[in-house]
Amino acid sequence: MGAAACAALPLRSFCKTPVADRYSVAVLGDTHYDVEPESVYHSHYDESNKWAKVQHEEFRRNGEMWRERCPRLVEASGAVSKSRDTQFVLQMGDIIQGDCDDAPTHVRMLEDAVKSLRSPYPAGMPFLTVIGNHDFRGKGARSAYMEFSEKFMAREILRLTGEECAARYPVYSFRFGPDLWVLCDFETKNLQPIVDSIESGVDARHVFLVTHGPFTTPDGGGSFRWRLGGGRKCDALRPKLYEALSRRHAVVLSGHTHTTAYYRHENRFGGFCEFTANSVWAKPELATGKAIHSSVSDYGAMNLARLAGDKLQDFKESLDVFRHGLKDYFFSTAAGHYRLDVSDDAVQMSFYPGDERTPAWAVRL
Numbered sequence: 413m414g415a416a417a418c419a420a421l422p423l424r425s426f427c428k429t430p431v432a433d434r435y436s437v438a439v440l441g442d443t444h445y446d447v448e449p450e451s452v453y454h455s456h457y458d459e460s461n462k463w464a465k466v467q468h469e470e471f472r473r474n475g476e477m478w479r480e481r482c483p484r485l486v487e488a489s490g491a492v493s494k495s496r497d498t499q500f501v502l503q504m505g506d507i508i509q510g511d512c513d514d515a516p517t518h519v520r521m522l523e524d525a526v527k528s529l530r531s532p533y534p535a536g537m538p539f540l541t542v543i544g545n546h547d548f549r550g551k552g553a554r555s556a557y558m559e560f561s562e563k564f565m566a567r568e569i570l571r572l573t574g575e576e577c578a579a580r581y582p583v584y585s586f587r588f589g590p591d592l593w594v595l596c597d598f599e600t601k602n603l604q605p606i607v608d609s610i611e612s613g614v615d616a617r618h619v620f621l622v623t624h625g626p627f628t629t630p631d632g633g634g635s636f637r638w639r640l641g642g643g644r645k646c647d648a649l650r651p652k653l654y655e656a657l658s659r660r661h662a663v664v665l666s667g668h669t670h671t672t673a674y675y676r677h678e679n680r681f682g683g684f685c686e687f688t689a690n691s692v693w694a695k696p697e698l699a700t701g702k703a704i705h706s707s708v709s710d711y712g713a714m715n716l717a718r719l720a721g722d723k724l725q726d727f728k729e730s731l732d733v734f735r736h737g738l739k740d741y742f743f744s745t746a747a748g749h750y751r752l753d754v755s756d757d758a759v760q761m762s763f764y765p766g767d768e769r770t771p772a773w774a775v776r777l
Contacts, residue, residue, distance in 0.1 A: 434755035435589070438493040438533065441689035441747070442506040442667045443482065444546065445525035446474030453521045456514035458551065467511055473694050474509050481693045483528075484767035489749035490532025492769055496751065499588070500572050501533055504667030504689050505544025505598075505624030515552035522547075522560050538572040540565065542595050543581055544624040544668065565595075585609045591754065592616035598625030598640040598668070603649040606640075610656040618759055619662040626666035627653070628675045628686045629730045631705075631743060632714045634723070636730055639668070650733065657684040663759055663777045665689070665752075672748070672763060674775055676740035683737065685777040687761050690747050698747040699766025701773055705743040711735060742775070 446453060450471045461467065493501070508525045512518040530539045541547075543561065548554035558581070565579035569586050577586045582600035586593055592613035596606050606621070613619045621627070625639040637643060641650045657664065658681035666688045673688040693699065705713065712731045719727050748765040762771035 433590075434497065434753070436493070436496045436498045437752040437754070438489050438498050438501045439665070439689055439750035439752050439761070440486070440489065440501065440503045440529070441672075441691040441750070442504060442544065442546075442670060443525070443529065443691050444470070444474050444506055444509045445478065445482075445521070445528065446471060446509040447478055448475035450475070453509070453512050453517055456517060457511055458513045470509060471511070477693050481696070481766070482691070485691060485693055485747075485749055486529055487532045488764065488767040488769050490534075492749075492751060492764065493533055493537070496753075498534075498537070498751075500538040500540055500568075501530065502622065502665070502752070503529065503539070503541040504622070504665065505542045506546040506667065507541050507544065508547060510546040510549035510553055512553065513551040515556040518550060518553045518556045519560055522557065526564070536571070538568045540568055540572075540595075542622045542624050543597050545599070582606075583609055585612070587616070590617035592619045593622065594620065595622045596640065598623045598666075600640075601643065601645045603641055603646055603653045607649070607652050607656045610653075610660055610662060613660060616660075617756070618754060619657075619660040621657065621662055621664045623664065623666050625668045626673075626686060626688050627657070627664050628677075628734050629712075629727075630669045630671070630673065630688070631712050632671065632745075633669065634715075634719070636715065636727055640666075642730065654679075654733070655681050658682045660684075663687070670694075670745070670747075672742075672744045672746045674740065674742040674761075674777075675734070675738060676777075677734065677737045678739045679737040683739075685759075687775070687777060689750050690745075691749060693747040693766055696766075698745060699768070700744070700746050701763065701765050702746070703742055703744050705741065708738050708741045710743070711738055711741045748772075 508521045548557040562579050569577040581597040583596040583605045594609045623640045627640045661682050662684045664686035670690050670692045672690050675686045677683045715727050751762045753760045759777040762774040765772050
């Protein structure tokens with residue numbers, strides 16, 4: 413489709429694929445957008461839900477952090493993007509809390525979240541997001557989210573690239589300049605379409621896989637199998653995805669764990685990197701650049717110490733898929749915003765703790 417359709421959209425300066433070899437992306441992790449009081453989005457909430465106590469605590473947490481801290485975080489990201497060659501915003505899923513139990517309210521929450529999150533960025537800058545588990549949590553929420561996201565993402569990708577994209581999960585992809593971007597539903601049981609999408613980028617300069625749940629086994633929580641390819645039904649195809657990512661030296665971008673983490677894998681196929689982003693600024697002290705673990709020997713240390721029995725054995729099995737090829741590792745519960753710089757020479761991620769406008773550190777992916 414091309415220039416004609418692109419020209420019909422507002423602010424078409426963001427609609428052209430860059431000819432230049434370098435660009436930047438503003439990156440936000442999970443945001444769990446919500447506001448106080450609970451009645452704004454949760455007046456239809458089903459109190460018979462067995463997780464009601466936990467979810468009400470999440471509503472409280474979200475309302476408190478979105479009262480001031482998270483708006484400051486997004487404002488800082490917007491300010492940084494204005495001084496860089498930033499081409500689009502990428503949010504890593506769980507853009508909202510969900511739990512509305514009413515489809516129209518769920519759509520309103522999505523629309524309000526997008527409006528709030530994109531407002532600090534330059535007018536017309538494309539805003540992309542990937543599906544997270546909270547984005548379709550609640551009665552009627554999955555169909556509401558899918559209808560919303562297909563239209564929204566197709567429009568934003570058209571604004572970015574000037575080309576139409578059928579933005580339908582479980583996986584879809586688009587080209588931005590010389591690079592291939594693949595977005596997927598991390599809970600899909602069939603990894604083959606993701607493998608096929610990655611392998612289709614044989615002529616791409618860089619390949620990016622965007623998934624809410626990480627591919628690399630994460631540490632520090634009991635839900636380590638709740639990730640892309642983590643379930644038993646993915647056992648047969650998980651090695652194929654591992655190989656496809658490694659052969660293309662891909663960069664995996666993820667969220668979900670409410671941590672800032674980095675993994676660099678090397679293996680007989682080549683290798684890949686994964687970066688997990690977090691913008692759930694639940695406590696002021698999470699605005700830090702300090703690591704909890706930064707040595708490969710520490711990978712898995714927290715769960716190895718806290719789990720027992722079958723759960724521990726399962727974690728060891730899951731860990732072993734990635735442990736032997738791991739060459740660099742960083743783990744932190746830090747929250748903030750990020751900038752991805754892409755060029756011929758390198759892909760680099762910079763981390764800005766909380767609402768900082770100067771990065772605490774940067775890592776080459």
